[in-house]
Amino acid sequence: xxxxxxxxxxxxxxxxxxxxxxxxxxxxxxxxxxxxxxxxxxxxxxxxxxxxxxxxxxxxxxxxxxxxxxxxxxxxxxxxxxxxxxxxxxxxxxxxxxxxxxxxxxxxxxxxxxxxxxxxxxxxxxxxxxxxxxxxxxxxxxxxxxxxxxxxxxxxxxxxxxxxxxxxxxxxxxxxxxxxxxxxxxxxxxxxxxxxxxxxxxxxxxxxxxxxxxxxxxxxxxxxxxxxxxxxxxxxxxxxxxxxxxxxxxxxxxxxxxxxxxxxxxxxxxxxxxxxxxxxxxxxxxxxxxxxxxxxxxxxxxxxxxxxxxxxxxxxxxxxxxxxxxxxxxxxxxxxxxxxxxxxxxxxxxxxxxxxxxxxxxxxxxxxxxxxxxxxxxxxxxxx
Numbered sequence: 001x002x003x004x005x006x007x008x009x010x011x012x013x014x015x016x017x018x019x020x021x022x023x024x025x026x027x028x029x030x031x032x033x034x035x036x037x038x039x040x041x042x043x044x045x046x047x048x049x050x051x052x053x054x055x056x057x058x059x060x061x062x063x064x065x066x067x068x069x070x071x072x073x074x075x076x077x078x079x080x081x082x083x084x085x086x087x088x089x090x091x092x093x094x095x096x097x098x099x100x101x102x103x104x105x106x107x108x109x110x111x112x113x114x115x116x117x118x119x120x121x122x123x124x125x126x127x128x129x130x131x132x133x134x135x136x137x138x139x140x141x142x143x144x145x146x147x148x149x150x151x152x153x154x155x156x157x158x159x160x161x162x163x164x165x166x167x168x169x170x171x172x173x174x175x176x177x178x179x180x181x182x183x184x185x186x187x188x189x190x191x192x193x194x195x196x197x198x199x200x201x202x203x204x205x206x207x208x209x210x211x212x213x214x215x216x217x218x219x220x221x222x223x224x225x226x227x228x229x230x231x232x233x234x235x236x237x238x239x240x241x242x243x244x245x246x247x248x249x250x251x252x253x254x255x256x257x258x259x260x261x262x263x264x265x266x267x268x269x270x271x272x273x274x275x276x277x278x279x280x281x282x283x284x285x286x287x288x289x290x291x292x293x294x295x296x297x298x299x300x301x302x303x304x305x306x307x308x309x310x311x312x313x314x315x316x317x318x319x320x321x322x323x324x325x326x327x328x329x330x331x332x333x334x335x336x337x338x339x340x341x342x343x344x345x346x347x348x349x350x351x352x353x354x355x356x357x358x359x360x361x362x363x364x365x366x367x368x369x370x371x372x373x374x375x376x377x378x379x380x381x382x383x384x
Contacts, residue, residue, distance in 0.1 A: 005121055006066070006076070006121070008122060008123075008126050008148060009147060009148055009149040010066055010067060010068075010149070011064050011065065011066055011067065011076060011123075011126065012064070012065070012067050012070070012130065012149070012150070012152050012153075013062055013063070013064055013127060013130040013131065013133075013134055013152040014062065014063055014064075014065055014070045014071075014152070014153075015060055015061070015062060015155050015158075016060075016061040016062060016063045016078065017071050019071070019073060020061070020063050020071065020073060020075060020078075021061050022042065023073045023075075024061055024063070024078045024111075024113070025041065025042050025045050026038065026042075027078075027113060027115055028111070028113055029041045029042075034270075044269050044270075047269070048262075048265065048266070048269060051258055051261075051262060051265065052257060052258025052261065052262075053082065053257065053258035053259050053261070053262040054082065054258075054262075057083070057156070057157030058082055058083040058084075058157075058257075059080060059081075059082055059083075060080065060081050060083075060155070060157060060158055061078060061079075061080050062078060062079050062080070062081065062127070062131065062134070063075040063076075063077070063078045064076040064077050064078070064123055064124075064126065064127040064130070067149070067150075076114065076118050076121075076123040076127070077112070077113060077114035077115075077118065077123045077124045077127050078111070078112075078113055078127075079109060079110070079111055079112040079113070079127060079128075079131065080109070080110045080111040081107045081108065081109055081110075081131070081135055081158070081164075082107065082108040082109075082110065083105060083106075083107055083157065083158070083161075084105070084106045084107060084108055084253045084254070084257075084259060085103060085104075085105070085106075085253075085254050085256070085257060086103070086104050086105070086106035086162070086163065086251060086252060086253045086254060087101055087102065087103060087104065087228065087229055087232055087251065087252050087254060088101070088102050088104050088162060088163075088249050088250070088251045088370070089101045089102075089232040089233065089235065089249060089250040089251070090102075090248075090249050091247070091248075091249070098233040098234055099232060099233050099234070099235065099250070101229055101232050101233050104161075104162040104163075104251075105160045105161050105162060106161050106162055106163050106164060106165070106251070106253055107135045107161045107163075107164040107165075108164070108165055108166065108253065109128075109131065109164055109165070109166035110166065110167075112124060112127075112128070112166075124174075125174065125177070125178050126148075128175060128178035128186065129148075129178045129179065129180060129181075129182055129186075130148075130151075130152050132164075132179070132180040132186075132367070132369070133151050133152050133180060134152050134154065134155055134158050134159065135158055135159065135161045135164055136159070136160075136161045136162075136164070136180070136369040137159070137160050137161060137162060137369050137370075138159075139369075140369060140370065140371055141180055141369075142180070142181055145181055145182060161369060162251070162368070162369055162370050163251055163366060163367060163368045163369060163370070163377070163379075164187070164366075164367055164369075165187075165253065165364065165365065165366050165367075165379065166187055166364075166365050167362050167363065167364055167365070168187075168189075168362075168363045168365055169361050169362065169363075171363070172188075172189040172363055172365065175187040175365050176188055176189070176365070179367075185367075185374075186367055187365035187366060187367045188365060188366055188367065188374050188375065189363050189364070189365050190364050190365065190366045190378075190379045190382060191339070191340040191364055191379070191382045192358055192359040192360075192362070192363045192364060193339065193340050193341075193356060193357075193358060193359070194337050194338070194339055194356070194357060194358075194359050195337070195338045195339075195341050195346060195349050195354040195355065195356045196304075196335060196336065196337050196354065196355050196356075196357070197321065197325055197335070197336045197337075197349075197352070197353050197354050197355075198334065198335060198353065199325050199328045199329050199333060199334050199335060199336060200325070200329075201329075203326070203329070204322055204323075204325070204326040204329075206323060206326060208284065208285050208286060208319075209282050209283070209284060209285060209319075209323050210282065210283045210284075210285055211277060211279040211281075211282055211327075212279060212280065212281035212282060212283060212291075212293070213278050213279060213280065214261070214264050214265075214278070214280050216281070217260075217261065217264075217280060217281045217293055218261060220281070220283070220291065220293070221255050221256040221257075221259075221260055221261065222256050224255055224256070224260075224291075224309065224311070225254045225255060225256040227289060227311065228252060228254065228255075228381060232250055232252070232380065235250055235380070247376055247377065247378050248370075248371075248372040248373075248376040248377055249368075249370065249372075249376075249377045249378075250377070250378050250380050251368070251377060251378070251379055251380065252379065252380045252381040252382075253381075255309055255381075260293060260308055260309050263293075263295035263306075263308045263384070264280050264295055266295065267295040267296045267297075271296060271297075271298045271303070273296050273298065273303065274331075275294075275296075275327065275331045276327070276330040276331040276332075277330070279327060280293055280294060280295070281293035281294065282320070282323045282324065282327065284316060284319070284320070287316055289311055289313075290311060290312045290313070290316040290319075290320055291309075291310075291311050291312075291320075292307055292309065292310045292311070292312075292320055292323075292324055293307070293308045293309045294306060294307050294308055294324065294327070295308055295384070296331075296333065297337075302333075302334055302335070303332075303333050303334075303335075304333065304335045304336070304337050305324065305327065305328040305331070305333045305335065305336045305337070306337050306384045307324060307336065307337065307338040307339075307383070307384060308383060308384045309381075309383055310338060310341075310383065312345065314344050314345060314347075314348050317345050317348050317349070317352075318348060318351075318352050321336070321349070321352055321354070322352075324336055337384075338354075338383075338384075339364075339382065339383050339384050340364075340382045340383060341354075341356070364379070364382050366379045
């Protein structure tokens with residue numbers, strides 16, 4: 001049953017109360033609960049929210065609600081944001097000098113949801129437009145549109161973001177049109193590219209490689225973040241795939257602070273899946289800069305081993321992908337998927353049986369809040 005339209009100016013974005021968070025979970029349970037009871041689903045969600053990627057104010061649930069009744073359980077729609085640590089690399093003025101790399105605040109957006117009775121009223125789009133105003137640094141923002149009433153109040157633990165990212169199953173236009181003034185200027189699609197290998201029957205040899213458990217991977221992420229920082233400092237900011245001669249900046253979210261680690265319990269809790277040997281990563285014994293981590297995705301079945309982070313050279317990549325396929329085979333998984341291999345590795349992937357294509361779901365989208373246009377900024381390490 002649908003409901004009457006509500007004037008958008010009478011609504012604003014608010015940090016959800018505990019009761020609203022529970023209602024948010026109740027609304028999502030029919031779609032995401034699977035075989036879990038409502039109580040089991042809520043308990044699982046609460047457990048995941050106590051993990052490192054979400055604690056200490058990093059996770060906020062937002063609701064679009066009437067200004068005069070901001071704590072109502074009859075809110076229009078909701079979403080979540082995760083505060084992240086990111087890096088931005090500004091181009092050097094001299095080719096012989098490294099780029100200037102800075103640690104910044106950024107955000108991941110997730111769980112955008114509207115109940116069926118409130119859909120097709122413009123609520124979700126308006127929520128996303130307002131979301132810029134509570135997560136971003138407003139330094140480069142225009143005046144808040146008068147037609148929307150007063151801007152949302154600034155919230156503790158939010159704000160100051162230089163960019164934000166999300167993954168869309170609604171196509172690219174919905175989020176691109178949700179800019180801070182309405183119309184365009186929202187999140188732009190970046191690199192919806194997948195490379196997929198079918199896992200064969202061969203057993204292979206894991207000599208010279210170290211398998212990594214979830215606990216062992218924890219020690220990798222801080223080192224990985226430093227490797228990313230060094231690589232960004234030395235990357236070129238010219239890009240033939242862009243109309244601009246030189247990109248304004250290179251940016252990335254970092255895998256540390258529980259960000260990459262979160263994908264493993266997500267797989268074990270949501271899909272109730274365990275990898276053979278409890279191994280969720282692998283690293284070369286002779287080259288510590290060659291490694292990968294993974295999770296699994298059961299939608300649609302059969303399961304796919306999803307590589308969440310990969311570091312390799314063109315020389316070491318064939319050996320690494322062979323180990324990843326071996327881990328998949330030992331766990332009964334028939335397919336391996338990697339997102340956004342860089343061009344050099346993509347060419348090597350073809351020689352190892354990888355097939356590269358453009359995805360129509362799980363579209364990575366990105367918006368920049370710094371000086372200049374989003375189109376002039378490249379999102380690096382755009383992985384799962």
